[in-house]
Amino acid sequence: MSRRKLRVGVLFGGKSSEHDVSLVSARSVMAAIDKTRYEVVPVGIERDGHWLRGGDPMAQLTAGEYASPLPAAQLAQDAAPPRVDFAFLAGETAVQLVNGASSPMAPQVDIIFPVLHGPMGEDGTVQGLLDLVNIPYVGCGVLASALGMDKLVCKAAFAAQRLPQVPYVGLLRRRWEAEPDAVLAELEAQLPYPMFVKPANMGSSVGISKAHNRLELAAGLHEAARYDRKLVVEQGVDGREIELSVLGNDDDVLVSLPGEVVPGNEFYDYAAKYLLDNSQLLIPAPLTPALTQEAQALARAAYLALDGAGLARVDLLLDRGSERLFINEINTMPGFTSISMYPKLWEASGLAYGALIERLLELALARHADRQRNVTTR
Template sequence: MKQTVAVICGGRSGEHEVSLASAQSIVNALDRSRFNVLPIGIDREGAWWMGPAVIDNLRKGQKPYGQRVYFLPDPTCPGLVEESTSGRQLVSVDIFFPVLHGPNGEDGTIQGLFETANVPYVGCGVLASACGMDKAIMKALFAQSDLPQLPYLVVLRGRWETAPEQVLDDVENRLGYPCFVKPANMGSSVGITKANNRAELVGAFDDAVRYDRKLVVEKGINVREIEVSVLGNDEVAASLPGEIVPAHEFYDYDAKYANAASRLLIPAPLEATVTSCFQEMAIRAFRAVDGSGLSRVDFLVDKDNGEIYINEINTLPGFTSISMYPKLWAATGIAYEQLLTRLVDLALARHREKQRNATERLPRE
């Protein structure tokens, strides 16, 4: 029998549009010989909608977006409840495929909802998602795993608002220019600004605090940007690395999703030994956050001396037609449709493994 895969997208996030684009690609490519595909869209207010046109309707702002549905966090009766003229009916779902980039999607929140309902879902779990979303926590875990990083500072919004001059002095004394200011809990380069002087640094902070209460400020250097895709649960594989040649000064939101002048070099022009180094570090980063299913690990390479630094891990990378994650696996030998099937299988395997855990205290054998 075919399995029903609910692809969930949209959400209350600054990456709402990116999520819709990723989800549409996934809906189009899932193997129909094995899966029934059920698109689920979450609007900007947080309401859940179901239907074949829900993604397109959300993009166009056409209400109602679809059939109103609710998620049940009840392990004895998990799934979706549909509102209809005949009352409320349970919609059977075998596995959930969240494609919710950014807050309320890849930060452990919806993963916690799935865990409460005890249903299988694609991607990293609560811990890995939360750690991968919070750049400050992520960097602490990378340091614990001896992964090299550029110097950085963590600044809270409250401190910026009450002592901005002290914050500016700290950044200038400890990092200097150029530097990057980033919201700790945001993806797709939303809210990230490069600052080359004090005036630009003020603007960077003012922009970033609109998205998060916690900010990460990193030292800027002249770099190449290298990315590696990771796939697996306990047994983990890493793809060939790819290199980004951004259309802008750095790989910001527009360069990622709107400007066709950005180039992806796949595979990256690297020596075999350097390629292996990137792959090994990517797997270490994945394990540092206890990842499962998929992630993309991003690196920076100093153009002056060749030093490699880990930048971040993205536990729910983009799946649009120009996204690096599926393109890297295609170059490594796993086509898009096959990759999606592999991700579903990994999720089902992890769910079966979880069912082995006792939920009550057992006597010792």
Template sequence: MSKHKLRIGVLFGGKSSEHDVSLVSARSVMAAIDQSRFDVVPIGIDRDGHWLLGGDPMLQLTAGEYASPLSPEQLTLSDAAQRVDFAFLAGETALELAAGAPSPIAPQVDIIFPVLHGPMGEDGTVQGLLDLVNIPYVGCGVLASAVGMDKLMCKAVLAAHNLPQAPYVGLLRQRWEREPEAVLAWLEAQLPYPMFVKPANMGSSVGISKVHDRAGLAEGLTIAARYDRKLVVEQGLDAREIELSVLGNDDPVVSMPGEVVPGNEFYDYAAKYLLDNSQLLIPAPMPPALQQEAQDLARAAYLALDGAGLARVDLLLERGTNRLFINELNTMPGFTSISMYPKLWEASGLTYRELIERLLELALARHADRQRNVTTR
């Protein structure tokens, strides 16, 4: 880590339906950063995609309900954050897309921690922007972020690496809307009930339905089609939900596995964020050999996507057979102090604050490695 006091831009909010989850994660991250070692610059993105710079973006994005956990002197300005199309600086690199003259409050930052969940933040879009202006950032790069967000593309990559997955099919929203009866008959011929219906590009279980008959399947497809043009339908397995945290760049390490025991029929949005009826078991009650198999599978999936920094890998452990299947990878998982990703590392011996500092170190190392690439012939 650099000897000078780094300025960390914590980026949160965004246009995704996971906007609110991002705010909760970001508040937790900002509160945990060691302020004796780092300066924190909060940067908000509202639901329309405008950037909020200076002042207290958290206060604005929560309509005054929650203030930033930072002290007033740490905020760029004491008044309301300025709403711009986009503007910030890193060292001598600048990108200014705000209307009119350059913003006087464009914050100087050394590194960005993009605590963004879902599309337009976790999907490679923001990562590509940061690459363009040569700013180090925490987490996966453009490729891994984009593939991890798109469930169909991720499944194709995992299949190419011969990694186990539950049977699935994909289809376009346009096809469902054009020929619904034919689609229902086709899906029933491909997969048995129950099925899970999902938008391909979404997280936090938004838009996901577990369906048991044709009427439920039709409703599930209609719900998923509200969120994305690509839809995924998976065979529902009688399985336990196992999660593992991966940390690192080219030589990642994997935490002990944890288990989610959902309070609802499955671990949907309400069970994750609205109800207090689910359990997190750490470590997951599994024999040592099966734990090692889960860790090996999570590491293989992470490397298949060329992950960097962090990801949470979600597995399904089929009851009766004890077969493991990869469900999905989350390249910027929920990051509150009680979220599964940091809790698994805490149980593995790494505190929440230490985890954040390790992620910053990994981001700077990844960026330094990229700077070795020549750009001329």
């Protein structure tokens, strides 16, 4: 008798401005999961935070412009999934988290792949929920997810490990709004132009701008302050953008070959990332063996500094003048379509997209099993 297939809940959409990016990543993941070994249970999250499960929530979130890879029988069951606050059954233990007494039964899942980018998904919130329900999930836990999402706290964690970073200043939106002139003067005293202005908690370059002068700096702070209560201003580097994929749990991690992004715009902004198709990915990045090794060591160190699990993509800046490498950021749920940098780097390193997904599911189960070893009594 063969055991029933493991049910993989794939979470997508979400309450972040990276909602659409998540849908694209999740479609790739659901298409590639080995259906002979796993059953896919799609769970969509609407922009307002309601969860859709049962039937075909992807079709609902994309208004029909999507050919589902799921079996027709599964889709026919429930064309219009009910909206609930959230709902799962965890393995055989039947923990049910449903708001609203009249909600129908939640789907049973054995493992979750949260294909969510940005706040309320990649930042530890969903990871905390899944920990509470005790469901294994792909990727980093609460701490690494939260650290990775907050550019300011993340910089502090990297600094504690003496990892190289560009000079930066952090500030509260409150302060900027209360004393704009003083803030501008302080920033100009501390950092040369061009500067990069960023919301501390965001992704996909949303809310990020490059400032060449005071006018642009003020406009950039105003824009970034729409997205977060904490802001980061960094010294701009004339740099090449080098990215590496990290895969593993604890200190048992693999680091891919480095790749390079050549942005089609002045920097790798939202349009260059998703709209214009004018950027290039170079895989592997044309780097000397010494720089390749240094980049790989930095990526590993950044992952360990955050106590990463499962996966992360570590993004570096390589200063063209000095040839120095700086850590720019870590993404704990990087873009995950089959043509995204993260899986492409693994493909170039010998691990195909489908096998990568399988490996991530295994890592999630292993990490969960390891956590079950912890004694909870004295």
